[in-house]
Amino acid sequence: MKDAMNIRFLIREILHSKSQAVVFILCVALSLVSIVAINSFRSDVQQSIASDARGLHGGDIIVHSHYDFSPALQQEIAALAKKTGIQVARTWEFYSVARRADGQDSLFSNIKAVEKGYPLYGTVELLSGREFSRVLQPGKVVVAPELLKRLGLALGDKLLLGDSVLEIVDVIGRESLRPVDFFNFGPRILVAAADLAQMDLVQKGSRVQYEALLKVADAGQINTLAAGLQARAVTGQERVATYATASSRVKRFFDNLLFFLSLVSVFTLLLAGIGMQSSLAAFLRRKEKSFAILRSLGATGSFLLRHYLVIVFILSFIGCAVGILSGLLLEKNFSTLFAGLLPDNIVLGGSFFDVLEGIGLGLVVVTFFTFLPLSKIKNVKPAAVFRKESDNGRQNRGTYVLIGCGIILLTGLVVRQLNDLRIGLYFLGGVLALIAVISVLIGILLLLLSRLQIASLPLRQAVRSLLRPGNATRPIVVTLASALSVLLTIYLMEYNLHATYIASYPADAPNLFCLDIQKNQQHDFRGLVGQDVELFPIIRARLTSINGERIHRESEMKKRGDSLAREFNLTYRPKLLSDEVLIKGDSLFGNVREKSGLVPVSLLDTVAEMGDMKMGDVLIFNVQGVPMKAEVSSIRSRTKSMLYPFFYFVFPEENLRAAPQTFFGALKVKKSEIAQLQNTIVNHFPNISTINVGETAAELEKILQKLSTIINFFASFSILAGALILVSSVLATRMARIKEAVYYKVLGADTRFVLLVFFLENFILALLSSGCAILVAQAGSWGLCRFLFDIDFDPSWPVSFAMLVMTVCLVVTLGLLSSVSILGQKPIRFLREQS
Amino acid sequence: MSNILLQAENISKYYYLGDQKIMVLGNVSLTVNRGEFVVIAGSSGSGKTTLLSVLSGLDRPSIGRIHMAGRDITDLTEDQLAPVRNTLTGFVFQAFHLIPSLNAIENVMFPAELKKDPEARNKAQSLLDQVGLQDRGKNFPEQLSGGEQQRIAICRALINDPEIVFADEPTGNLDSENSEGIIQLLVDLHKDRKITLVIATHSQSLASRADRIVRLHDGRIQEG
Structure with missing residues (x-):
């Protein structure tokens, strides 16, 4: 009795409390099911992105900018293009309005002009089955099926893009560079780069993503070539990455979504853990008398503990198996739940690693949540046969050490799951605070x-x-x-x-936005849509430092939410907008100029919080290659939250008047007249994009x-x-x-x-x-x-x-x-x- | 009004253990008159508790009929038995069976509250006074000794002035001093309140004070 493992005893003990045993198993299973499903899904998403990384980015090296490439970079790319074993294809991607040839209808679309050879990796599959590079010739376009449907066009019809009239020659079936398309608010149009000049849509200040894709025959050269390009790139403006290091919107989207789902899953895991603990405690409470009887018959505390460890192990094993299998089965059916959001090349299904990871997770969770109830078994005294002894609740030092180890283990699990120490700790703190408050x-x-x-x-x-x-x-x-x-x-x-x-x-809020209005189009644009239209100047720039401290792109991009490293739209105006109030400072620009001689800048409170910026802080901007030093003169806040133009950084007109800029127009139009006005605007100004x-x-x-x-x-x-x-x-x-x-x-x-x-x-x-x-x-x-x-x-x-x-x-x-x-x-x- | 309060006619009780039929009571007939103090005696396993539970309606006989206060209660449902248990009978058990979440006075007043008696608390307090537990009303069962718990249980059995009180080994869990106290209490209550008492017990001391002893052996009445 003291040493042997009594199998019959184990079976009897489980069967005698089978309902509680089932609840315990279900709690273990529940703690794992969503987390295993999410982890397995994450690895499938990563697999689908990583396995086709070249196809996703279209090249070995990707050079990206929001501006036309700087001369040094252009020269370097051109020089590389001439080398044997290196192939280059440039692309220009932007939003603009595509029109029917008869001017009757128009559609805000995503246009990508590509050079011959595009895509260097991956495919653009056409519904006709023909080869993309043979089909996309100058004067022709291939379009997403949605465009044909919404504009009522068919193959062979003409499409107006800017100043060009192009023939629709095929329909896009799938693009490996665009595995999901729910990020885009307009159907795709692929056009030959040779038509770009004729279209005249890429103008100064236009919002265009410039890319150069390089295919390198010798894979060993990729990093060296990328470093060479990076050396010639304008820091903070031009980005050079390889297929292995480049980020993508798809990856960022799934990173964020899976991160949030991980939070929810960890929360479920913690609650199921509490369930595990309470069901095991109840299971053991029923056995207290039996323990006392066994102790009085000579069974040692470790005999009982050993047997119950085995019982918990058996139940946990079943729970883990059920949880892991259910998690993988659930993940296998994510195609229904995530319909429309999944990369089209994703293969859903569990791997051996997912099972191993699930077992590891299960072990940590079960150990942590069953330790306390199990540790009490050893303390049951034979005297409990005669009377019910109440637990004094005191734990010895060893117990506290083990609880501490358990908490560290659990924290490690949460941090690993969320892949972020700070947020992991905040999350655990938040959950504990929530539980404490309740x-x-x-x-x-x-x-x-x-x-x-x-x-x-x-x-x-x-x-x-x-x-x-x-x-x-x-x-x-x-x-x-x-x-x-x-x-x-x-x-x-x-x-x-x-x-x-x-x-x-709001009924009186603008419902039609017009982008990329050129400086010289202001007068005519007002003439067309009405003199009372509000036009906001937009100057694109980056924030490079705050009080002498550089903005680190890498660490900023890792942050969830908005980033200080991204490109901002600066504006100039002398007064607050109708939905703004000053929360710091007496006026928009104060007397900064007189005091420090720097350019005054007014911040919106949200960006001030992002960078912990205060009144008097010195900011340096890179305005399309020109540095500008500014001092924070005021901080503003918005009184209403709605889809209405707002600007993080506002300057006096004299400081930005000469910078390359476009204008943004916000119009209030009767709903029934929006489409007609959109047509009128783009027929007059093909370069202006309108957004309903x-x-x-x-x-x-x-x-x-x-x-x-x-x-x-x-x-x-x-x-x-x-x-x-x-x-x-x-x-x-x-x-x-x-x-x-x-x-x-x-x-x-x-x-x-x-x-x-x-x-x-x-x-x-x-x-x-x-x-x-x-x-x-x-x-x-x-x-x-x-x-x-x-x-x-x-x-x-x-x-x-x-x-x-x-x-x-x-x-x-x-x-x-x-x-x-x-x-x-x-x-x-x-x-x-x-x- | 008939003098017979309780009448068992040819009752048998058996269970099945697998295919095996276990006879616990065999063809027992018994009559208890109003105000009578009857003790059911017998060795362990003779069927005392089974007979008591069948007589009181806590269990149903396999064969035979039970009449209580002129009414056949044999086939009554649990809900039909509820008012019988609440007003006509009282129970005292060996293991006391007090409601653990209620304190002493609440346990005593519970049956009176069930019948919406506005005097429930006063009656309960008065009963506690009678059994010497006037200061223990706010104590919970686990805070009371066995003897005190049994006195509370007796008060609870009496609060609705039942015509008959059934007690199963009321001194079985008590030491001799407490047993004697409980026996005296039951005997006094029987005398003072003219209550009919049917008690299953091993206790010779208790049996010796009864009006009649019904002795059971192997589920059959041997004597009485």
């Missing part, structure tokens, strides 16, 4: 409940039952409330962002809805964790419930009374959980709206109420289902067992 709230509410003088007998009994010794009321409510509060917060943020930016787009804001917002909303469905799907796993904890508690307190039900019946209570008590008990439990969740979610969402997004907050009470009702239904149903079987039975059976 625990305190619940503690106060339960204390108040225990002190209430309740006249109604069923209600009093329900409250007393809720507070019965050994009841897991607190962990259930904390877990359910945490899960619900996160779900409700996600919903409320989504709702408020939608309400602010999309649904409540309402239509763009609707497109954006579609993507947001898709993303929110995905996030809600993963967040719902945390609700399952809460439900499992509830089931575990119901099972753990089943004996206590039966006991109470039997006593009520023996004393003369009927079924209605017993049911009413059980109903009220579960009802209060649900009210506490959802009430706390609503309180925390409403307060949290208000804070996020007010301080982070700076938008108005609408509490959307009907949704909170709906969540409350659904929680009540779920909790009451689960609670009652487990108790109903007791009602019809004769009390004597239970009384005999108790005696």
Whole structure:
């Protein structure tokens, strides 16, 4: 008995508490299912991007700029193009308006002019099956099917692009450089670079992405050649990367989405971990008497611990297997959930590494969450056979050390999962804070409940039952409330962002934006659309340093959200816009010029926060190659949040008047007249791009809805964790419930009374959980709206109420289902067992 | 009004253990008159507790009928039995069976509250006074000794002035001093309140004070 592993004992112990064992297995499985699915999905996305990196970028070396290449770089590229074994193809990508030849209709489109040989890697598949390089000749275009549909055109028809009339010769089936196309707000048009000059759409200040793709026969030369190009590139303006180092929008999008889904999955893992701990604790609580009997028969503490370690291992193994398999099965079906968002070359499916990773994760999670309940087994004394000893809750030093190790292990897991130490720590801190806040709230509410003088007998009994010794009321409510509060917060943020930016787009706000208006077109443009149109000058520039400290592109680009290393649109004007207020400084430009002789610049509060910039800070900008030193003269804030032009940096006119610039026009047009006005503008000014804001917002909303469905799907796993904890508690307190039900019946209570008590008990439990969740979610969402997004907050009470009702239904149903079987039975059976 | 309060007619009780039929009570007939103090005695396994539970309606006989206060309760459902248990009968158990989440006075007043008696608290307090537990009303069961818990259980059985009290080994979990106290309490209550008492017990001391002893052997009445 002391040394051998008693297999029969193991089996009996598991079978005797099979319901709790099942809940434990489900908790282990649930903790892994979403995280395994996400990790496996991440590796598939990375695989699809990495395996076709050359195809995704179109070359071995990619030179990129928002401006035409500098002469030195151009010379270097031209020199390389002449070398044997090196092939070069240049591209120009921009948005503009494509028109029907009859001028009847137009469409904001994504145009890419490409040189012969493009793409150097990857393919542009045409629906005709013909070879792209043979089809795309000067004077011809190939277009996305959507363009034909929306403009009512067919193959062979003419298309107006700028000043060119081009023939549509084929339709694009797939582009390896564009594996997903939901980022683009206009259908693709591929045009020969030879037509670029005739189109006349690439003008000074136009928003064009210039790229040169290089294919190098000798792969060993790639890095050397890239370094040589980088040496000639204008720092901060021209970027040289290889297919292995280049970033892509697709990768950034998935990095961000998967990061957020990882957050949600880790949250589910933590909640399921709590479920694991509470179900194991309940499982072991039922065994305390058996432990005491075994101890009194001579079994050592380590005999019990060893056997229970094996039991937990067996159950965890089953849970891990179920979790990993379900996770991989779920991931295999992501094509439905992520429909329209996935790269077209992705192959979904688990790998051996995914399974190994899942097992590793499972081991860490199970170890951390089962350690405390298991450690108590050794402490059960034989004397417990005679009396119920209460745990004094004190842990020895070794336990604290092990708890510390467990926390470090768990933190490591979270940081690894999120791949970001700072955010990992913030996240864990945030989750702990959320749980702490909810625990305190619940503690106060339960204390108040225990002190209430309740006249109604069923209600009093329900409250007393809720507070019965050994009841897991607190962990259930904390877990359910945490899960619900996160779900409700996600919903409320989504709702408020939608309400602010999309649904409540003000009736008097501009609904047609015009881009790339040239300086010399201002007068005629006003003549065409009306003199009262607001035109905003736009000068593109980069911020290079703050108070002498350089902006590091690499570290900035790693940040989630906006980056200080990106190109900014500067503007000049003498006064605040109608939706702006000064929050620092007396006037827009103050007396900086008189005091320091520097150029004054007014910052928007959001960019000031991004770079921790204050009044008096000295900023250096690179305005298309020309450095400009400026001092912060004021900080502005916006009074309304909406799709309306805003500028991070505003200068006095005299400092930027001479810089290369375009103008941005914001017009308010009757909805029915937008299309007609768009046609009129582009027919007069082919280089001007027009954006129908309402239509763009609707497109954006579609993507947001898709993303929110995905996030809600993963967040719902945390609700399952809460439900499992509830089931575990119901099972753990089943004996206590039966006991109470039997006593009520023996004393003369009927079924209605017993049911009413059980109903009220579960009802209060649900009210506490959802009430706390609503309180925390409403307060949290208000804070996020007010301080982070700076938008108005609408509490959307009907949704909170709906969540409350659904929680009540779920909790009451689960609670009652487990108790109903007791009602019809004769009390004597239970009384005999108790005696 | 008939003097017979409880009547068992040819009752048998058996269980199945797999294919094996286990007979616990065999063809038992018994009558208990109003105000009578009957002890069911017998060795362990003789069927005392089973007989008591069948007589009180906590269990159903396999064969035979049970009449209580002139009403056949044999086939009543649990809900139909609820008012019978609440007002007509009282129970005292060997393991006390107090509701752990309620304190002493709340345990006592519970049956009275079930029948919406506005005097529930006063009656409970008065009963606690009678059994010498006037200061223990706010204590929870786990804070009371075995003897105190059993006295609370007796108060609970009496609060609705039942016509008959069933007790199963009421002194079985108590030491001799506490046992004697409980026996005296039951005997006094029987005398003072003229309550009908049916007690299953091993206790000779308790049996000796009964009006009648029904002795069971292997599920059959040997004597009484």
